[in-house]
Amino acid sequence: MELPPRNAGDQTLTAGELTDVRARLRRLAPKHDLTTVIACSFDHRTRILPFVFADVRMVPAGVRAVAAAMLDSGFEKTRIVLQHWNRNFDPSRMQLEGRTPDLFLISAMRLHHEPFLQLLRGVCRIPPDRRPLVIVGGPQAIYEPWTVFPDACTGDLVVTGEEYVLLATLERLLENRADGEPLRKTFQRVRDTGGLDDIPGLVYSRSDTPDGPPEELIDTGIQRLVYDLNEQAFPAPAYRVLEAPSNLPTLSSRPLDISRVRRYSPISSLVMTLGCKFSCPYCPIPAYNQRMYRVKSGRRIAEEIVSLRREFGIHFYFGADDNFFNDPAKTFDICDALVRTEIDGKPLRKCARIGTEVTVHDTLKMDEKGYLELARRAGFRALWIGVEDMTGQLVKKGQTPDKTARAFQRLREHGIAPMPMMMHHDEQPLLTPGKPVGLLNQVHLLQRAGASxxxxxxxxxxxxxxxxxxxxxxxxxxxxxxxxxxxxxxxxxxxxxxxxxxxxxxxxxxxxxxxxxxxxxxxxxxxxxxxxxxxxxxxxxxxxxxxxxxxxxxxxxxxxxxxxxxxxxxxxxPPRSRLPMRAPDGTKAAHALDGTPIAKTNAK
Ligand code: B12
Ligand code: SF4
Incomplete structure (x- = not known):
């Protein structure tokens, strides 16, 4: 099931809403002195081809964006812990600024579910009256929020959206927090009086006893998206609050020294664009983005690279784009700004090497317009291209063996390395002599065309x-x-x-x-x-x-x-929620798969 669309005209936040909530929180933050630990789950058994290098050498953009938003909102006592680097981290023993944090945030991807459960079990070992408020977000939470409530040991709240949803929730909680009240307690009070129900992008559990096992899940609907990505907080501050790699279960008193950031994260992800115009049936991205294509301005991207390069010396950048060439005019704007940027007197391309994801079809369109040369001058050195199955047997998005070969050759001529991404399937044989259908035939064609x-x-x-x-x-x-x-x-x-x-x-x-x-x-x-x-x-x-x-x-x-x-x-x-799910008004929950039990109690 794809995520359902919001009503037309109500899909995005109003311009300035993300910037404004941060400004309002900056005014509230000093009164509350919150400490926050943000953990990212990671299963080391996933360390195989083709991700084997970048997987642990790039601070994931999700946790980084959440930390950047918290810092920019005035919550300076924030720390990022990556299970990538701290496999023995045990939330039951975490202390930040000498106390158990007020907030424990977890970012999870579906394939890292088992270490995620380890984090959850760890935080559940903290007695309920001292336990931080546990909020979970990221791809697993977005598509399968019920996995955060596996049994009696659960997270408190799931954010099925982006940083705005978290910040709007925090604002609501802080406005209602009594002096010295534990944040988790405030959350339970506000939740139980329906005080979170008008914030789209949340899933929480309801139970008949405080801290009892969840009985049903309430889903406040699909988030509103921030359309202008320039509203996101700058990423650099988040690199200043990374927990240093270690085998200890506890947190250190100070974050990773900034002079060592590049050693552990030599690649930095860049959020430049989000969304894609194609509609491949095995991909959730277009529906997640409400079929929109969201962009950051070239100038802003240049500013981010300049600050990351200057402060941390980071040389390699990977775009979190779904299809960077999706809209040639917007790509042109970004590349043009990067071409005109200098870092300490040198052109940006001499200080930053950028890679990202595109499609064959759009690469050829960029070539027709003569923009590939510009992309190279902007610093793009490697492009991961969704070739899937070159004959289009699996999915058609304008790729054929000839077009793929042409796109690859043109990229190489411009000094950009083509990095194909293929999808093998039941109908594809291994070898088809003389025909470009078999997997090895296609790999051979890609090699000849110059795949790196x-x-x-x-x-x-x-x-x-x-x-x-x-x-x-x-x-x-x-x-x-x-x-x-x-x-x-x-x-x-x-x-x-x-x-x-x-x-x-x-x-x-x-x-x-x-x-x-x-x-x-x-x-x-x-x-x-x-x-x-x-x-x-x-x-x-x-x-x-x-x-x-x-x-x-x-x-x-x-x-x-x-x-x-x-x-x-x-x-x-399919793996559905075992718990009944519903919207606050008793109607179908936006994130529930068909066949999910329906709550016996309807609206409260
Ligand atoms: C870059 C990327 C990678 C890089 C990651 C490197 C790294 N260390 O960061 C590489 C190439 C290694 C990679 C590999 C894989 N990836 Co990948 N990848 C992406 C991609 C394109 C961008 C991720 C990103 O940086 N996004 C930008 C950030 C800002 O967005 P975000 O992570 O969603 O975070 C936002 C919200 O989710 C939320 N949020 C996130 N965490 C939290 C936490 C809290 C508490 C809160 C409140 C909010 C919150 O706020 C954030 C800010 O807006 C996404 C697709 C996409 N567009 O998101 C897929 C994606 C994350 N990958 C995916 C997959 C499946 C994989 C692979 C398994 C390969 C595959 N089969 O496709 C491997 C796994 C490798 C591994 N061992 O982990 C899936 C995950 C699906 C899922 N349900 O978990 C995605 C979503 C693509 C898809 N199919 O839709 N990937
Ligand atoms: S081209 Fe890539 S990002 Fe776009 S819908 Fe297909 S798989 Fe998803």
């Missing part, structure tokens, strides 16, 4: 997408293979976990073979041939790819054997 890296994922159910429920009801999704249960961390797209192929192990081997075909010592030599303008990138990516392949084969060997000789059990129902 390779990503091959198997189609996997993606919450919030059109195909999500059908993938389950059709019996495609495995429950277990050879007695081994399918766990969330295995749903990264590399483990084959959804297939109707009579021999799904073949699909698994196909993916590994495609990587081995692409990442091998022979290709390192080819990358270093004289005259290859992108030889450095090509060779570096090959080295990382070979290292990642060894890790990937080790992790996948057991699963492949189970798929080969074990019995495969399948699921027939």
């Amino acid at each position: 890296s390779l990503q091959v994922l198997m189609i996997t159910p993606s919450p919030g997408s059109k195909l999500f429920e059908r993938t389950y009801t059709s019996g495609m999704v495995f429950d277990s293979a050879g007695g081994r249960k399918l766990k969330p961390y295995m749903m990264e797209g590399v483990h084959v976990c959804a297939s109707l192929h009579p021999q799904p192990w073949r699909k698994q081997l196909n993916i590994l073979l495609a990587y081995a075909w692409f990442y091998n010592p022979l290709r390192v030599f080819r990358a270093l041939r004289p005259g290859n303008r992108l030889g450095g990138i090509d060779a570096g990516v090959q080295a990382l790819g070979m290292w990642g392949l060894v890790k990937t084969v080790r992790r996948l060997a057991g699963w492949t054997i189970r798929l080969m000789i074990g019995k495969i059990r399948r699921r027939r129902t």
Whole structure:
């Protein structure tokens, strides 16, 4: 199920609303002296190709945006903890400024669910009267908010939206907080009198006893989106409040020294644009963005890069874009501003190397307009391109073998490395001699066209997408293979976990073979041939790819054997909420999947 749209005309915040709520909170903050810990969950078992390097070397933009918003709203006592770097972090032992924090925020992705539960269990060990208010957000919360209420140990509140929803909620709580009252208590009081019901983008639980097990979930609806991304807080301050990597369960007295930020996060994510005009049935992004394309101005992006480069020395940037070339005129504005920016007398492109995601179709459109040269001068050095299946058998978004090859060649001519992202599926064979249909045929074509890296994922159910429920009801999704249960961390797209192929192990081997075909010592030599303008990138990516392949084969060997000789059990129902869900007025909850139990008690 895709997230439902809000009514036309009521999809966005009014201009200035995000800026204004921060200004109002800045006035409220000094009276409340809140301490906040923001944790990001991460399962280290997901460390395989093709994400094996960037996954832990880039502070995720979600936690960073939330921390930046808190800091900018006057809540200076804030710390970010990444399970990526602090695997033993135990919230039951966290102390910030000598006390248990008032707020414990968690950002979670679906595949990191198990470490997320660890965080939840940790904070639940704090006695209820001293426990911080626990708020969960991020992709898992957006599409599957009920997962935050797995049993008696739960989060308090889910934000199914962006930073504005959190800030509006905090404002409401602080306006109603009695002197010295624990924030969690204020939350319970305001929640129980319906005081949060008019803030779209929240899910909370209702129970008959205070701190008793949840009995139903109340969903206040789909968030309103901030349209002008320039309203977001600047990211740099968030890098000043990172917990330093360690094996300790506790927090240190000071955050990571800023001189060491670049060492641990050599790549910085950049929010430049959000949304995409395509409508791939396995992708939740267009519906999440209410079919809108949101952008930051080029000038603002340039300011962010300048400050990150100056303060932390960060050289590499990765755009959190869904399709950066979605609207050539807007891309032009951004690139043009970056071209005109200097950092300490040098053009920005000499100090910042930028990568992001685009499509084949839009790359060719940019080329027709002559904008690829501009993108290179703006600092773009690598583009991850959603090629999926080149023949368009799986999804059609204007890609064909010829167009893909042309797009790749044009990018290379301009000194930009093409990084294809492919999607393998049941109908795609491994090899089709003479035809560009098989997976290896396509990988070979991409190599010849100049691909610098390779990503091959198997189609996997993606919450919030059109195909999500059908993938389950059709019996495609495995429950277990050879007695081994399918766990969330295995749903990264590399483990084959959804297939109707009579021999799904073949699909698994196909993916590994495609990587081995692409990442091998022979290709390192080819990358270093004289005259290859992108030889450095090509060779570096090959080295990382070979290292990642060894890790990937080790992790996948057991699963492949189970798929080969074990019995495969399948699921027939999607993972829905076990708790009844409803909107505050008793109507259907916006985030509930069809078939979710309906609350017995209707509106309060
Ligand atoms: C960049 C990116 C990556 C990078 C991440 C590197 C890093 N360390 O940051 C890389 C390339 C490594 C990556 C890999 C994968 N990714 Co990815 N990725 C993205 C992408 C394009 C941008 C993420 C981002 O930075 N967004 C910008 C920030 C600001 O947005 P945000 O994270 O949503 O945060 C906002 C809100 O969610 C909210 N929020 C977030 N946290 C919290 C916490 C609290 C308390 C509150 C109140 C609010 C809140 O406020 C934030 C500010 O507005 C998104 C798509 C998208 N457009 O979001 C997918 C996305 C996050 N990836 C996704 C997936 C599935 C993957 C992979 C499994 C690969 C795959 N099969 O597609 C792997 C997993 C790798 C791993 N081991 O973790 C999914 C997650 C789906 C889910 N339900 O969990 C997404 C959403 C794409 C999709 N399918 O829709 N990815
Ligand atoms: S092109 Fe990419 S971002 Fe756009 S809908 Fe398709 S998969 Fe999603």
